[in-house]
Amino acid sequence: MTHSITLTKPDDWHLHFRDGAALQTVVPHTARQFSRAIVMPNLSPPVTNVDAALAYRHRILSALNAESRFDPLMTLYLTDDMDPNEINKAKASGHIPAAKLYPAGATTNSAHGVTNIKNVYGILERMQTMGMVLCVHGEVTATDIDIFDREAAFIDQVLSPLLQDFPKLKVVFEHITTTQAAQFVASGPAQLAATITPQHLLYNRNEIFRGGIRPHFYCLPILKREPHRLSLLNAAASGSGKFFLGTDSAPHTSERKETSCGCAGCYSGFHALELYATAFESVGKLHQLEGFASFFGADFYGLPRNKETITLLNQSLQIPDSFAYLEDELIPLASGETLNWSLQSPNPL
Ligand code: NCD
Ligand code: ZN
Numbered sequence: 001m002t003h004s005i006t007l008t009k010p011d012d013w014h015l016h017f018r019d020g021a022a023l024q025t026v027v028p029h030t031a032r033q034f035s036r037a038i039v040m041p042n043l044s045p046p047v048t049n050v051d052a053a054l055a056y057r058h059r060i061l062s063a064l065n066a067e068s069r070f071d072p073l074m075t076l077y078l079t080d081d082m083d084p085n086e087i088n089k090a091k092a093s094g095h096i097p098a099a100k101l102y103p104a105g106a107t108t109n110s111a112h113g114v115t116n117i118k119n120v121y122g123i124l125e126r127m128q129t130m131g132m133v134l135c136v137h138g139e140v141t142a143t144d145i146d147i148f149d150r151e152a153a154f155i156d157q158v159l160s161p162l163l164q165d166f167p168k169l170k171v172v173f174e175h176i177t178t179t180q181a182a183q184f185v186a187s188g189p190a191q192l193a194a195t196i197t198p199q200h201l202l203y204n205r206n207e208i209f210r211g212g213i214r215p216h217f218y219c220l221p222i223l224k225r226e227p228h229r230l231s232l233l234n235a236a237a238s239g240s241g242k243f244f245l246g247t248d249s250a251p252h253t254s255e256r257k258e259t260s261c262g263c264a265g266c267y268s269g270f271h272a273l274e275l276y277a278t279a280f281e282s283v284g285k286l287h288q289l290e291g292f293a294s295f296f297g298a299d300f301y302g303l304p305r306n307k308e309t310i311t312l313l314n315q316s317l318q319i320p321d322s323f324a325y326l327e328d329e330l331i332p333l334a335s336g337e338t339l340n341w342s343l344q345s346p347n348p349l
Contacts, residue, residue: 004344005277005286009308010293012037013301014135014174014195014246015269016108017060017072019043025325026251027063029270031070033343035306038135038246041077041100042109048077050089053096069308075100075135079112080119084126091130097301098133098172099123103158105141107220108250108263117158121165128169133301135172138181139221148205151221152180159184163192170300175200175248177221179231185242186235193300195246196236198275199266199333204229215257216331219250220264236292237285244297247272253328266333273310274317275333277341310343317342 012034017026030037039060041047047056053074060072076082076090076099090096101120102113114120127134139150140157163171173185173194185194197219205223208214217223235243249272250265257263268275273293280289298305317339322329 004311004313005289006309006311007290008294009035009306009310010245010273011035011297011306012247012249012269012272013172013244013297014038014040014197015249016040016042016251016265018251019056019059022251022326023060023063025323025330026249026267026269027060027070030249030272031064031068032345033269033273033310035069035308036071036073036303038073038075038098041075042102042107044109046077046079046109046112047074048079048082048112049086050076050093050096053090054093057095073097077102077112078114078120078123080115082120082123084123087123087126087130087132091132096132097303098135099127101134101136103137103139103141103154106137106139108265110137117162124162124166124169128166131170131302133170133172135174138173138176147222148224151176151178155180155184163189167191172246172300174246175221176232176235177224178228182231182235182243186238186240188242193242193244193296194235195248195297196232196243197246197248197266198268198272198279199223199248200229200232201236201279202229202275202334215262216266216333216335218257218262218264219248219266222264233279233283237280237283237288239288239291241291241296241299243292244300245272245276245293246297251325251330253326254322254331255328257331267330268333270323270332271317271319271339271343273312273343274339274341277312278339281340312341313344314340315342316340 102110104113138154204226249269252263
């Protein structure tokens, strides 16, 4: 019986911090678990230029103690009319390793996203030259495509041609949810990798409707059928450097989740590692967790691996029912449930 596992401190290669007072709640949670995080730019208005990204980074750091070594890695939100010179400026800043492609209308605050991939070909050309990573929300938005098929359609309609047109552009296919995506990435070129969330490793789509409609399990891309979940677990725990950790932790107030037209997003920033450990343990692959959580993302981004370590104890963690958040509540993924792993505390922030 394992009683603890010590890992190189992991990084989160995709999450949402929001802005303003929200940062006080969510940034310390993530900094406890992770050394670095790729911070999504889908604020309102979106983070579309370097000055806005660096100012946002500063606000994130202000939510932490001065001695914190947490490093927020910023992203630019691609728009149809972005100036390619912004890419050079981003690279030169040293704090913006990636830009994010949201197909317009795909998810929360994506209305300003790209309406046709060809509109940003000039930007992608520049990113390829400058060695900047492209993070993609991989779903088509056409309303005649079923919500469960949007990721698979994206592979055929957008991602395949994109990789052919930009063979040196590094692309992260984010929060993959299907067997098709896992296979496409595993057999794809070295320029392509994927992140996988805890909710897609732990739950299938039944969870959204178990005993009634459960909005805290609604995220985008939406949870899929069980065979897809098993494919993702297999990919995440395969030891392949093409799959790495990205929580897609996406906080919303309970008021905005529990309503007639609720927001998409699961909050896992507080307990991500415990959730991932639970998923890996379920298939007897805890020994593969460190590569997925702490090595492969850094390697893909060409960044150094972290030096600090964290320890997960084989000790139960009761996930809180809620956190105080923006004069409302934030309900974490699997709130109230008990996991068999807990991050040793206190940890250096
Ligand atoms: C994210 C959000 O709320 O910003 N929601 C989600 O369900 N994942 C947006 C996103 O990453 O799609
Ligand atoms: Zn996201």
